[in-house]
Amino acid sequence: MLNLEGIKGVIFDLDGTLVESSLDFTAMRKTIGCPQDEDILTFIDNLPDNDQQKAAHQVILDHELADAREARWLDNGKAMVEAVLKANLPMAIVTRNCRQASDIKITNNNIPITNVLTRECAPAKPDPTALLMVAEQWQIAPAQCLYVGDYIYDQLAAENAGMRWVLV
Structure with a gap:
């Protein structure tokens, strides 16, 4: 599962990480x-x-x-969110999705994350701006944040932000 040692906040990608996606x-x-x-x-x-x-x-x-x-919850995504909830750490979602699609996915699956940044909020990943915005909002150093994604853009965004990352 997730290694949360030394982590003070977790940011998730949405598609392919928390929910399935069949975008062609x-x-x-x-x-x-x-x-x-x-x-x-x-x-x-x-x-x-x-x-x-x-x-x-x-x-x-x-x-x-x-x-x-x-879109439906991925079992692994749900387990990761539950682990972060249990650790009582702040969570956010940073996605390349639009706001409207993100809201549908989050609402339909009862994902308990309200801090969501979409491509309308900041330049799309691999640009690190959205990740850095979340860290600043939380007042947590980027190095103490974990970004969880499923694609090379997620890894690059985390590296560009100075965050730890894991690909699932």
Whole structure:
């Protein structure tokens, strides 16, 4: 399970860490013309036309909302949250999801974490800004925070923030 020794706060990723996700990034990329090896959010931000960006964001939103309605707790994710609750440590979620999809996933699964930062709150991971915002809010040194995720962007964000990390 989680090694919480020396940890004063735990931040979780959402998709693939706390809840299952069936987002089809290949289909989303194909629909908006994003190369498979490029970050989809960066691709959209770099589109030359506002209307193209809006349309691409709508494609992503439609996929995220459909996925959100079906997302269920992962057993490992639930056990990790319960361990952090038992240790009486503050928790947060930092996700590349939009607020609307995140809220659906959290509400539908009764996830007991209210401090949630989405891509609307700060630059998307691997940028460390959202993780550092949480540490600052808690007034905890980043080195005393643990970030739990499932993807290389989670590891990079934690490393960029000076936090300990674990991939599940």
